Amino acid sequence: MRVEKPPMIVVNNRDKLDWREGMTVQDVLNAMRFDYALIVVSVNGAQVEKDAFATHPVPDGASVQVIHIAHGG
Amino acid sequence: MAQINVIIDGKTAAVAAGSFLLPAIRSLGIEIPTLCFHKDLTPTGMCRLCVVEVESRGKTRLVTSCNYPVREEIAVRTGTPAVAKHREILAEMYLGRWPNVPIVKEVAAKCGVNSSRFRSAITDENPHACILCGHCVRACDEFIQERILDFAGRGIKRHLTMPYGEVDPRCVGCTSCAYVCPTGAIEVNDDLNHPVDPQMIRDHGMKINAEMATLDDKQCCMRQVGTANIVGVMDRYDLLPVHNYRFGSHPDTPRIDMNALKKRLTQGVSDGCWKGCSMACAKTVDNFELQTGPYRGQKVCVDGPEYETAAACSNMGCFDLDFVFEFNFYCDTYAIDTISAGTTIAFVMECFEAGVIDKTYSGGLELRFGACADVLELLHRMARGEGFGADVGKGVRYLKEKWAREGRADPAYLQDIGMEVKGLEYSEYVSKESLAQQAGYAMAVKGPQHDEAWLIFMDMVNNQIPSFTDKAYALYYFPLWRTWFGLQGLCKIVWNDVVPADNKKHPPQAAAKIPDHVRNYFKFFEGMTGKPLDEKMMLAQSARAHNLQRLICRMLGKGAREDDMPPYRAVGPVTKEEYESRAERYDKQLRDLIGFDPAGKTTEEKMQALRKFRMGQYNKVVDAAYKARGWDENGVPTIERLKELGMDLPELVAIVKGP
Ligand code: SF4
Ligand code: SF4
Ligand code: FES
Numbered sequence: 001m002r003v004e005k006p007p008m009i010v011v012n013n014r015d016k017l018d019w020r021e022g023m024t025v026q027d028v029l030n031a032m033r034f035d036y037a038l039i040v041v042s043v044n045g046a047q048v049e050k051d052a053f054a055t056h057p058v059p060d061g062a063s064v065q066v067i068h069i070a071h072g073g
Numbered sequence: 074m075a076q077i078n079v080i081i082d083g084k085t086a087a088v089a090a091g092s093f094l095l096p097a098i099r100s101l102g103i104e105i106p107t108l109c110f111h112k113d114l115t116p117t118g119m120c121r122l123c124v125v126e127v128e129s130r131g132k133t134r135l136v137t138s139c140n141y142p143v144r145e146e147i148a149v150r151t152g153t154p155a156v157a158k159h160r161e162i163l164a165e166m167y168l169g170r171w172p173n174v175p176i177v178k179e180v181a182a183k184c185g186v187n188s189s190r191f192r193s194a195i196t197d198e199n200p201h202a203c204i205l206c207g208h209c210v211r212a213c214d215e216f217i218q219e220r221i222l223d224f225a226g227r228g229i230k231r232h233l234t235m236p237y238g239e240v241d242p243r244c245v246g247c248t249s250c251a252y253v254c255p256t257g258a259i260e261v262n263d264d265l266n267h268p269v270d271p272q273m274i275r276d277h278g279m280k281i282n283a284e285m286a287t288l289d290d291k292q293c294c295m296r297q298v299g300t301a302n303i304v305g306v307m308d309r310y311d312l313l314p315v316h317n318y319r320f321g322s323h324p325d326t327p328r329i330d331m332n333a334l335k336k337r338l339t340q341g342v343s344d345g346c347w348k349g350c351s352m353a354c355a356k357t358v359d360n361f362e363l364q365t366g367p368y369r370g371q372k373v374c375v376d377g378p379e380y381e382t383a384a385a386c387s388n389m390g391c392f393d394l395d396f397v398f399e400f401n402f403y404c405d406t407y408a409i410d411t412i413s414a415g416t417t418i419a420f421v422m423e424c425f426e427a428g429v430i431d432k433t434y435s436g437g438l439e440l441r442f443g444a445c446a447d448v449l450e451l452l453h454r455m456a457r458g459e460g461f462g463a464d465v466g467k468g469v470r471y472l473k474e475k476w477a478r479e480g481r482a483d484p485a486y487l488q489d490i491g492m493e494v495k496g497l498e499y500s501e502y503v504s505k506e507s508l509a510q511q512a513g514y515a516m517a518v519k520g521p522q523h524d525e526a527w528l529i530f531m532d533m534v535n536n537q538i539p540s541f542t543d544k545a546y547a548l549y550y551f552p553l554w555r556t557w558f559g560l561q562g563l564c565k566i567v568w569n570d571v572v573p574a575d576n577k578k579h580p581p582q583a584a585a586k587i588p589d590h591v592r593n594y595f596k597f598f599e600g601m602t603g604k605p606l607d608e609k610m611m612l613a614q615s616a617r618a619h620n621l622q623r624l625i626c627r628m629l630g631k632g633a634r635e636d637d638m639p640p641y642r643a644v645g646p647v648t649k650e651e652y653e654s655r656a657e658r659y660d661k662q663l664r665d666l667i668g669f670d671p672a673g674k675t676t677e678e679k680m681q682a683l684r685k686f687r688m689g690q691y692n693k694v695v696d697a698a699y700k701a702r703g704w705d706e707n708g709v710p711t712i713e714r715l716k717e718l719g720m721d722l723p724e725l726v727a728i729v730k731g732p
Contacts, residue, residue: 012537013539033309047577067584069576070531
């Protein structure tokens with residue numbers, strides 16, 4: 001029997017998120033509720049500029065890294 | 074931001090709407106001569122050398138590209154005869170007036186001008202003459218938020234001056250103006266406390282000063298609201314302490330967050346904390362009328378609030394800015410630490426609501442969460458050393474022990490919810506979901522302040538230090554780094570509260586250290602002492618201090634493993650209500666991390682399983698961190714480590730060996 005894997009992406013090597021057609025970096029940030037100012041995002045290892053968050057596509061199965069540069073503390 | 078296509082000399086460039094034209098032209102490698110443009114300052118269009126031809130809607134005109142905002146599709150021509158002619162005339166005029174100033178000669182040469190017909194009575198032969206570019210005026214205003222320098226006079230009489238032509242006493246001597254001056258017209262003639270290389274210090278200091286002035290609005294907004302900018306951030310990430318650290322967020326947080334605070338802060342000026350710091354993160358509320366206490370009815374200036382003070386108030390459930398200001402003012406006035414006071418009172422409130430103490434015991438105070446008026450009354454009694462107030466003033470550890478002795482509650486429960494380690498109250502972050510932060514707090518030699526290690530984002534959100542070894546390294550590096558610059562008397566803000574625009578060129582693990590800013594600190598050290606420094610040397614210097622602190626801790630009877638154990642509230646949910654408020658998260662962890670099926674289990678059973686797991690993890694992290702630090706399994710520095718650090722003095726060895 002073939003098992004269809006549900007479309008999924010992984011954020012920060014840990015958190016799984018349902019993938020959907022047309023998903024952008026901004027959608028991922030919204031779903032994770034990441035709205036921090038000092039954020040660096042890469043999709044499958046390639047960095048995405050802030051200006052492109054709303055348009056940069058996130059493919060099915062992508063590994064998305066969202067690094068919050070720690071300020072505060 | 075919307076992108077607009079601009080055609081520059083036939084090539085297309087995509088430009089963010091509203092941004093200025095000059096950087097776009099230069100990004101294509103086209104050279105444009107400029108005298109009054111500076112990358113860190115708002116362009117003014119004064120020298121007019123940067124003119125280009127802009128064609129839009131069929132009309133062509135000459136504009137100064139440095140301050141021309143791109144709002145629609147345009148065609149730009151940078152080298153037409155009209156442009157060249159315009160620049161040539163200007164360059165000749167400037168050269169006639171300032172024939173020996175290197176930057177003028179250089180820029181004129183770029184315009185094809187090497188001599189001038191315009192020599193006259195106003196020609197200034199000084200190679201360091203002021204060329205009226207205005208950089209200094211803008212730096213004083215935009216970096217330091219002062220307006221000490223300005224131009225006076227018109228036409229050829231125009232000159233730079235301080236008010237009334239005298240040295241303004243408000244000038245803090247920060248040297249920002251000298252740093253941006255392209256001609257050396259402003260000389261810095263104090264050398265403070267005789268550093269070996271003042272220029273080295275100034276160069277690196279000014280770099281960060283410019284970063285703070287230009288990047289902060291897009292990053293942390295600390296120029297506007299200071300450290301309290303993160304109140305809302307912490308709430309959104311479930312990290313803001315609420316009701317004695319039971320929860321990490323609250324619907325009323327917007328009443329005390331950055332946006333609420335912005336409306337109440339009255340001073341957006343240089344704060345004198347450090348001369349000429351362009352961040353000026355200390356904020357104040359002027360003319361605040363006090364409602365209680367010995368100064369009731371008086372209008373005062375409140376210095377703050379900082380993040381920790383605002384979060385101490387959310388911890389007490391007091392989401393009211395007037396309360397925050399009054400609490401802040403009286404803590405400062407009474408010399409009471411806002412963090413220890415807030416954390417202690419939050420503990421008292423939880424005990425009050427749980428029936429450990431009552432109104433008779435508290436001297437009539439109804440100390441429920443959110444009871445602003447009663448908290449202020451308690452604060453006044455603490456300061457007067459009166460009754461119940463005197464007890465509360467002694468802090469969480471004292472109260473825990475006293476109430477256990479009096480049989481008011483199960484000592485284990487009081488231990489679980491009393492947020493102190495080594496007798497010091499916790500600072501204001503919820504550490505439950507970050508193992509590294511739990512250890513960062515409880516292992517800190519000075520007690521659970523976050524100054525040694527603030528690893529929450531790195532660990533919990535970014536998952537950058539997943540293994541015990543990674544966490545142990547972070548618990549080795551960051552406390553040493555932060556101890557080091559603290560010992561030098563250097564501020565932390567210029568390390569990571571502004572981040573260089575190109576910090577992302579570093580891989581994430583390294584980026585977290587902000588390498589370019591660490592280098593600035595090393596240069597400050599070198600400029601001061603004449604001794605170059607690198608990471609290894611810095612860590613060795615700091616480890617000596619850190620290990621000495623640990624030994625002193627041990628001398629005081631607080632340097633063993635048991636003294637590094639957190640109250641369980643810092644690690645996980647203590648009460649049913651707490652577990653259930655985040656049940657989805659905890660249930661998932663039970664399933665995914667422990668393989669414990671939460672279905673059909675009581676909350677108590679689930680809490681027990683979670684607690685066992687989390688405390689096990691905590692102890693593993695402590696083991697790994699002790700090892701990384703060169704301490705034994707009881708948290709005592711080994712004699713080998715002391716030898717390595719050149720600290721194996723008999724007195725210190727005796728402390729290691731113990732009585
Ligand atoms: S030294 Fe600083 S405060 Fe004084 S005039 Fe220059 S920029 Fe302004
Ligand atoms: S003093 Fe220097 S920075 Fe200020 S206007 Fe003159 S040349 Fe420009
Ligand atoms: S550089 Fe644009 S007007 Fe001076």
